[in-house]
Amino acid sequence: MxxxxxxxxxxxxxxxxxxxxxxxxxxxxxxxxxxxxxxxxxxxxxxxxxxxxLPGGVDPHVHMMDPGDTEREDFPTGTAAAAAGGITTVGEHHRTDPTVLTADILTDKRDYLSDRARVDFGLLAGGHPDNVDEIAGLEAEGTLAYKSFTCDVHGVPALQSADMHRLYEEIDRVGGISMVHPEDELMLNANEERIREEGRTDGSVIPDWRSKEAEQVAVSTTLRIAKQTGVPFWFAHLSHPELIDQVNHYKSQGVDVYAESCPHYFYLTREDIVEDAPYTMFTPPAREESDRRELWERLDAGEIDMINADHAPSTLEQKAEGKTTSSTPPSAFRASRRYYRCC
Ligand SMILES: [Zn+2]
Structure with missing residues (x-):
């Protein structure tokens, strides 16, 4: 042979x-x-x-901006980079143009990307109060998972608890998987108000605004609703170890929940944001050095289910200017040049 x-x-x-x-x-x-x-x-x-x-890696949390803001990246280059890094399957998220909220949009995007991919791919859809009736059709078309946000990002209003409950019931009914970006909107707003009143423009504005506590509260609420509805789901980008503990507590009760964290929480800390902003901006932000070290311990103990990239590139110029996607309204902190970007 x-x-x-x-x-x-x-x-x-x-x-x-x-x-x-x-x-x-x-x-x-x-x-x-x-x-x-x-x-x-x-x-x-x-x-x-x-x-x-090693076997080919799977990264179900990437944003390759195609179709849409392809000056940031497109699918051929993004999937080539994935292959070069040993990732042979990617899960592309829904915030492209148009946003994937219906089965028709999903089908069009899949057809468009079919000869632009250098690795295998799956597509996520958005989960939103306005598209609950679309979930069954999206699932039938092979949607990988449904992403929702508990805070205002990308110009999309935060998902309220009652809407989340309704959405999760429907995702569970059709046999789908949910994914959530957890930061509590009301706590973020209160933090922002306080920071503005204090007139702060220092480098700690972002971590104080996008606080650990806000992330913790959203994780708690989401876990409770997931338990009530029975929906399988995963948390995007958990940034500190207490959140892993919360997830494990619910796992031990039989809740079908998975914890994702990302490389930036294992290598960067609050100090890096203060020193290197806006190039180290993302949300939730990097936390304290003690959190970073403890995350490694949780990883070694097998308590973190996935390390995903949350890959969401920008050009250097865009980073320097604090730009997000072109469809996103300017960050509330643009004027102070203390920027953040998610996806
Ligand atoms: Zn993301």
Whole structure:
């Protein structure tokens, strides 16, 4: 048997173990995982000595801006970058143009992207009070999950508890999965008001505005509603360890909930925002050094289900100006040049 490619002398990593092996590929697929002592004939050999050989990664939280703000990125370049980083499946989110809120829009977007993708992809839709009646149709078209927000972002009003309850019941009824961006709108507003009254424009404005407490309250409310409705769901970008504990508490009660965190919470802290704004802006923001260290402990303990990128690129010029998507109204803090951007 002559294979197309053999990857030799590496360590294969599976979900449960690591072991030395040769990976043999034919017609673009893994044809065999062999004992390294076995002689393998292949047209091409890749020497992986000293390296790990991992399965393709899955990142269900990316924003590639296509169709829409493609000066920020488009699907061909974004999915090429994913492939270069070992990600072979991406979940693209719904805030493209037009926003994915109906089955027709989902179908059009899928057709448009079908020859623009360099890795496998799935598409998320938005979950909003105005599109509850669209959920069944979206699910039938193969929507990956439904994203909603408990705070005003992208010019979309925050999802109130009663609307969230109705939406989650419907997503659960059709067999879908929900995803939520958790920051409590009323607490954010109160923080903003206080910061404005104090006339602050210092670098701590963003972390004080988008506070840990606001994130915690939204997580609590969402967990309660998810438990009441039974909907399976995952939290986007949990930024500190107490949130992981909250999720695990509900998991132990049988709630079908998953915790996502992102690389930026493992490498950046509040100090990085203060020093390097606006290039370190996102929301929820990076937290304290102690939170960062504790997140690593939660990861090592297997308590975080997913590390996803929340990939949402901008050009350097846009970052410098604090621009978000073109459809988004200017941030309340634009005037102070203390910017934030989510997705
Ligand atoms: Zn996102």
């Amino acid at each position: 002559v294979y197309d490619t053999a990857i030799t002398d590496g360590t294969v990593v599976t979900a449960t173990e690591q072991f030395p092996a040769t990976v043999a590929i034919r017609d673009g697929r893994i044809a065999a995982v062999l004992d390294p002592a076995e002689t393998v004939e292949a047209e091409r050999t890749i020497d992986a000595a000293g390296k790990h050989i």
